[in-house]
Every structure is written in structure tokens, then in C-alpha cells.
Amino acid sequence: MKTLRMSSYEEIAKNARLAGNILKTISNSDRSKILYKVHDGLKENSAAIEAANRLDLQISKNNGLSESLVKRLDLFKGDKFETMLQGIKDVADLEDPVGKIKMARELDDGLTLYQLTAPVGVILVIFESRPEVIANITALAIKSGNAGILKGGRESVNTFREMARIINSTIAKFEKETGVPEGAVQLIETRDDVSNLLMQDQYIDLVIPRGSNALVKQIKSSTKIPVLGHADGICSIYLDEEADLEKAKRITLDAKTNYPAGCNAVETLLINKKFPNWYEVLLNLSNEGDVTVHVTEEVKDAYVSKLKELNKYSAKIASKTVDINEEQDFDGEFLSLDCAVKFVSSTQNAIDHINTHSSKHTDAIITENEHDAELFLKGVDSSGVYWNASTRFADGFRYGFGTEVGISTSKIHARGPVGLDGLVTYQYQLRGNGQVASDYLGAGGKKAFVHKDLDIKNITL
């Protein structure tokens, strides 16, 4: 991993492409071996990394960065450094994502078509300040046979530089043994570099921004390279007429309060007017979860009068019930203990709201009615569609992916929580013994194709 400043951007991208071409041919055991060496190198040099990290922390404090942000930069808080190191070994030990046979088809005697997973090639990853991400991305890129160009946040530059130096020299040291080339991972430092690299669509195959919504949008409009973006997490839960009240209370409380800053936290509640005792759900959110509900006029009128009727309207509830701003509250993330609430008149109505306002992340229906559930699961256009479960399950580790590249709100290539499979694509291999198209029907010949699918379980190439 080089800290490149003098080289042209085209040279960085071209180096990555050359490294990617080599990485593509390296065995899983060699890719895993170099990750173990990188692990060892970082572990042995922890003192130097810690010194660089302390420098970053000091500079950030001097620059008046907020305490919570400074905390995110601290690589040696608790067991963060050890967790980072373990993460490298965990990725190394995962099943090889490259060369998996996805389809095999006999086109004719001795002419067989295979579809196999293959690395995407060169990925450009832009991420925020947490310095442990560099180790994570390095592991993911090499394990999946991709060359990576990495751009981290400015606040961690000294930590990055030190870690890059170690990773780089480790890869170089073992290049002969593992075949993994030095240019496999390259670090760039300034914001300017990114905009120039975004023009290298000849060499770079995929951009993965891990940062703010604004960053992702800006990147999408300034490049021809495909972007695997995580835009927003505007998740909704729809409480159907036949929702189970206890499930509704438990799931909404979990989805809103378990980690409100998470992109899989719920931001909007859509309540079917005919759902009995729906107000208990809001009451539970505010009383148990300290949640402020942002309600439409219709909901407010019904809610307040109902609570007064039942003698449940308290000063706390009054303070936790505010008027919604319809212009924005359905189209953005609160990322806090706040939730937008409105009535809908049917499941279809809820689907229409979600398809218009959600960010295609994860949306759930709570109901005991199978027909409505199936309609919802089929009609909602998001990467995750849930029935009677919390939106918080939208997560690579919970899905069992072993690792998580990010959560995509793109609609193609990779959707939702993305594991290593988001860093591979596929190729078609055709293995013959001299066949030509002109012998076959459609290209001048008389032979017909067989097109017989083979059981991929029995095939090794």
C-alpha cells in the first residue's frame, strides 16, 4: 500500500488495474495467507500505530472536534484494536468468494458453458474517519481478489499513513511467496484525489462510498463508474388492521430505540385506522422508549381524545407528541428518538406511501393476515421486506454473511446488507474441443444445441 502523492491519478488507477489482473489469478490460500501476514505486521507494530493515532487525536482535539467524533478516531479504546486484528483473520477464514460455479450447461457434446464468480476488478472505497476501516477494507478487497484504492477521512491521516506503511511493506515482503502484488491496496489522502480518480472509468470498476448521503449523491453525479451506494435509511413499519398488539409494541420499540442512529432504525409508522388499540403502540413508544411521535393532525386528534377518554394523557405524553412537518418528516432520517406517524386506510395505501417516500432500504408489515402480508412483501420495492420482524435485522452479520461491506440502497448489483458477494461479479467460461458456431442452426449449420443443465454440486473445474 503506497501513499501516493506525486503519481498522476491515471497512474494510480492503472497500477490498481495491473494489480487486479494479477490478484484475479491468485489462489484463495495465498490471498488468505497474506491477510494473516498483514494481521501479524499490524500486531507487531501496534506501538507505532498507537503513536500515530495519539497524534491524530491530539490534532482533532486542538481543532475543536466534538468529543464523540474524537472517540470514533481512537483506535485503542477498549478492545477496538484487537477486534480489528481479529476481523482480518475472520475475513481470511471465510469461504472463497471467487470461482464459485453458479451455473453449468452442456451446449453440445464436449461444449460446456459455466458461469463462475470473478472479482469485480478495481474498487475505489471512500470511507469516513474510523481508522479500523482501513484494515477491514484491505481484508475484504484482497480476499475477494480485487485491487483496492482507499480514501479515508482526513482526521485519521496519521493513523492511516502508518497502517498503510505496514500493510504495504508486509505485502511487498511476501510478494514472492504469495504472489499478491504491492499495488493491491493503495491509499490516497486528499479530497482532490477522489474527484480525479472518479474520472478513471477506464481502470476503476466500482466505487463504494461509505459516508454521508450528500457524499454518495455527489459521487454519483460526478462519475461514469458504477456506484454501490448507501443513500439513506428511511425505514417504515406498517401496522395492519389485523396486527397483533403485543408484536406491534415490541417490534416498533425495538426498531426505533435499539440503535436510533442506525440506518435500519424505523423512521415512519403507518397505522391502519381500523387497527384496534393502535394508540397503545404510540403510548408504549413514548413511555418505554422516550420517543417523540411526530403525528399528522388526524392522528393527533384521535390520539389525544382517546388518551383523555382513558385517563392516560399525561404531561410526558403531551411533551412527546408534536405536529408533523409533512414536507420533510416522511422523506428523511431522524436518526434520533423521533418517529413520523400517519394513518393509512389499507395495505395498498401503505405500500404506495412506502414506494413513494422510502429509501428502498427495509420496510415491515405487522399483521396476522397472510393475504395482506403477501401483498406487502410483493408490492414494496425495497431491498428488505419484512413480516412481523424488526427492521433492525437488516444487517450483514444478522443475515449470516460473515462480514459486511455496507448496506446498499442501489437497486442493481447488490442490495441490502452486502457481504463479500457484493465485491464479485461473474464470467462465462466455455470449454470446447474445436467447436465453431457455423456448424449449428442459426449460424448456417445443421446441428442443434443440447442445452442440458448440469448439477453444479458434482462439478469441480
Added chain:
Amino acid sequence: MKTLRMSSYEEIAKNARLAGNILKTISNSDRSKILYKVHDGLKENSAAIEAANRLDLQISKNNGLSESLVKRLDLFKGDKFETMLQGIKDVADLEDPVGKIKMARELDDGLTLYQLTAPVGVILVIFESRPEVIANITALAIKSGNAGILKGGRESVNTFREMARIINSTIAKFEKETGVPEGAVQLIETRDDVSNLLMQDQYIDLVIPRGSNALVKQIKSSTKIPVLGHADGICSIYLDEEADLEKAKRITLDAKTNYPAGCNAVETLLINKKFPNWYEVLLNLSNEGDVTVHVTEEVKDAYVSKLKELNKYSAKIASKTVDINEEQDFDGEFLSLDCAVKFVSSTQNAIDHINTHSSKHTDAIITENEHDAELFLKGVDSSGVYWNASTRFADGFRYGFGTEVGISTSKIHARGPVGLDGLVTYQYQLRGNGQVASDYLGAGGKKAFVHKDLDIKNITL
């Protein structure tokens, strides 16, 4: 299908999104049924379509269009119209591409995750002048549950308009019966419309340009919407040191001459210097296939002196052997009976040339040496990597896809020949009975995930 002129571009895109949301929920049998109705409608109105087509042909002739181009516009030449009609029924009869289970995993008791194919949503297809394409794209879009916005070439505008009118009124007539909404397919007419639609990334999910390389590039640089593009077909064949001479002769002749204008025709021959009798391959191409070889100085010297030595150097061969223009001949398509030829010194050398110059379409190695073949298949970064077979096999029908959306040279989403699976993406469905994340490890709870993969063959949802 509406011929929209007055509506704003946003309205067109928004209508498509609304139609797509409905299409997503419609059963395969209803999607197929409307295609049969469209088939019948076009068949019954063939006289009106033929009149419109004759008008287009007349205008094109008056405008001085070349005869071969005018021929492409003629929808009633031979059995073209019947083939087009049959194509609609063929697509209708294909297996449903939507709702296929690709993965099923038990996360815990009663909490199961499914990965299912789902329509991409709204696709914008821009295609050249052949009028039959409108029927093909209509069938593909509806079958895969997508709303389509279609833009055809100006030269066929009258035929398009007439077919659009018929398709549109057929869909409207049977909307109650099949549920397929009128906005499922919309036709736009002028070039200006496209550039405005390319800005509707909020509503349109995928752009598929089927036209020139320049068109694809221009579209990629003017939109944030992902583009499924077919850029170029710069295909190479590498003749290894251990190539079988007969296979080499047959395959190169087929790959170059079976259909030179095809994107899967070979454009570059890379010859290992140590391949004995390599000159027989060039001789065969020129003598049997009338191919002009564009050779490097090194190849020319060796070729001419060898042929003279063997008394095989004729006037015809002399006229079919020209100096290569290295600046351009390795980086573009001839699309004619021409082929660039150079020597390489190893398989790795050939791989490097291909990864630098090819358009990542399809490349082949001819060899009897398994080690070199495997190195080539692993090292070349193209959508199709072939061993001892002609590049002309790169085709959706030959691959057994039933239909072909196009041939993609993009690296993600869909590569190579693209069938209906290029028009679908996937969603994750999570089906539970009230589970919340905070009960599980990692989110505050004590329960562990099970992560047990289920056999998808036994599952119907």
C-alpha cells in the same frame, strides 16, 4: 403505451414508476396473458402496421438512406413480421423470472430469510431503427414485471407509433382482466426526450442503450442512472504454442467470417511465436475466408519469408496482407473481413494484451495444454473466456437463455449475453413472528443466531 408529447418528462417517469409498482405484484399468468393479447392485437392490425411501415420506407428512400438501412426498416420482408409475433409468444411462455428463490436461511426458530428475484422496476430502453424491437422489448419488460419507457430510431417513427397505438389500446382493453396497467409501456419519440429522461434518476432504475458505441458512451456520461451498456466487441483469439492446427484454422475462420459485423466476431489474433506452422492459420483465413490480415512488421517478415520458402506466396496473399496501424487496430472493431495480428511470447503476454486492449466481451485460447488454458481462463478479465471454441458462441440463444436483452460489456449486474435475468434484481424477505433484534447477541440480547441454510428446492412461498 402512450405516445407522450405534452406531458413533462417527470410525468412520464413517474407514470412508469407507478405502473412498475403495480406490475411487480401481477402474477406470471396475467403477465403472459396480456402478451398473448398484444400478439393478437398486432396480428389483427397487420394491415395498418404495414401501411405505416411503407410510409417509413418511402420517407427513408426519399431522404437518401442507404439500401441496406432501408432493408432493416422493412418489417414485412420475408417472415420478419411473423417471427416478431412468434417472439412475443415465446417470451410469454418462458419460465417466470420473478419471485425465484435464490437463497433461504433460518436465522432462528420461526425467523427465516429468503432472497428472491424481483423486477428492477423502471427501465428506459433506447434502440436503433428496426421496428420489430418494440415488440421484443415490450414482451421482455412485461414478462419480467418492469415498466418500460421505449425510445426507437427516428426512421421507424410511423411504424412505432402505429404499433404503440395497438399495444396501448390492447393493454387498456384488458387492464381489468389482467391488471397490467396502461402505463406499463410508454413510447417517446424525439432525441431531446432522452436527455431529459436521463435526469429522472428518482424514478428510472436502469438504462439499456442498444445502439452505437458513441451513443452508449454519451449516455453513460449524462446520467446518474445505472447503464447496462454494450460498448464494443473487440474479441481476441490467442493461438498458444500447443494449439492444434486444425482447431486453430477452423475456429479463427468461423470467428472471423461467419458474421463479421457481429460483436462476437474476432478482431485480433495473438500468435505464440513458438506455435509451429502458425502461418497456415493466416493463409487459411485469406484463402478460404477472403480475410485481410493487418500484421505487425515482425509477423509480416516471418510470414512472407516463410510463404516464399514454401512457394505459397501468391498475388492474392500479398493483397490480403497489409501493415497494421498499431495505434488503432488493436483498440477498435473492424466489423469486416479484417483482422489484426501480432506475435506474443507467452500465454501471460497474451492475457496482458487482452486485458489492456479488449472490450471485455469474449476472448478465446486455442491450446491442448491444460495449464495454459486454465491460466488464460483465470487471467482474462472479459465476460466470456473460451477454450478451444469460437467467440461466435457468445450469444443468448446459443447459451440457452431463450431470449436476449443484449450483450453487456459492463462488469456488474449483468455480463455477456443477457437473458431475462438481466431485467431482474433481488429482494430479501424476512418472515418472523414478532422477533426483535435486541433479544440477540450484538444488539443487547443473549440469543444466538442459528444461520442454517435451507434447501431451496423444497420451498414454495
